[in-house]
Amino acid sequence: MHAVRSLRSLSAVAVTLAALGLPAAPAVAAPAVTTVAPAAVTAPATTVTVTGAGSASAAPDLAVLTAGVEVTEKTADKALAAQSSAADALLAAVRKAGVADKDVTTEGLSLSAVHQDEDGATKLTGYQASQVFSIKIRAVDRTGAVIQAVVDAAGDAARVHAVAFDLADAGALRAEARGLAYKDAHDKAAQYAKLSGRRLGRLVSLDESDGGRPRPVPMPVAAFAKEGVPVAPGQLQDEVSVTAVFELR
Template sequence: MTIRRPSAARTARLLAATAVLGGLLVGTAAPALAAAPERTALRKAARAEAPVTVTVTGNGHAAAAPDLAILSVGVEAARKTAKEAMAAQNTAAEALLDVLRKQGIADRDIRTDSLSLFPVSTQTSEGESKVTGYQAGQSFSVKVRDIDRTGQVIGAVNDATGDAGRINGVVFDVADPSALRVRAREAAYKDAHDKAAQHARLSGHRLGRLVSLSEGESVRPGPGVTPALAADEPSVPLAPGEIEEHITVSAVYELI
């Protein structure tokens, strides 16, 4: 067997290549190994610097006397034919609109909410349904801005429309709710702040900066009244009460 030994030149080239490859491997691994402890330290620092926060909900409300009444009134008429029913409804609606204008209600404050015409059926002795007539009707939304005259307006409508008239109800409100809403919002914010300060005190912290604040939908419930009217009642006594505005806010505070 003949053993061939590499030449001195070939041996030198192999050693040089090995040295270069080893340097590359070492050069790429070193930064990665150096960066690993650095990333770990950053993660630990981020966890240590995460602020302690508290989330609270504040509720606020404000009340005021109403200065606006919204009436729901209408007329209905039943006749044998659809044409006759609509004609009777038109006559009653014209009387209603006329008396509203005489009571000082502006046209911009009168709006038709619905108009209807439908057949009226009865059941025969044989059990069949038979159309015996038609009923037509129209309902209106009326704003009374002089709230002290609300009962008088209702009585006038009832008197002018007679049996065809319908008083469906009245809701009291404020014409401009912005001032009421501002007061309710201030109360809600103070409630949230006071709750957060209490949580900070109870947990051994001090109240820090406000991180975020959001407001929910405001609610302004209006009391409704459905009066029962006598045909000869000239005016209706009403009790407007108060209008309330409710606002809810959600706040996040930092504890330090």
């Protein structure tokens, strides 16, 4: 009897809402249930991390001579004139020795007063003028001859500061060292794979440590030039190290 009354009450409410022009309450749908399948668990790959080192050397094909002139005169004008004359002679000699104009660069030019202490007082005694050149010698076997030509041409004003040997293009030397470094790392990883009873898989990562520019290595001193000042160019060496990670299957 109570259930009948409840139904009548609900019907009366619906009739009242309809009479007022209001929509009836919407039916409530049951919530949807979504089933998510558990993700597959992948075991992490077994890897081996190794380091490799590679070293390559080559004979230099370029010499860089740092040389110039330096003179001292009573006046600034005379010092500059003497310096210019000595520099012209130096450049002419270098050019005659086979060095191209494009390979000669002025690295420094200076004019300064020279003072001396006399009886506790500083006295101006003259002026010093100098000029320094960077000279690239691409025919390395002519290095000694070029140095001698500089000294002969500029005389007492000549100044030879340094000579360094280099490679005009160090890319090939770096590529050789890099290849040797990778081979060293790969061989080590293959050995570890064999020792562990596995096969060597793919390369996962590779990091390179720069060994810097090629540098001279000690070599026996010998007369390098056929004429002129003897010098020993030695060899240049480049080094590369890598850290590699390989998968083990």
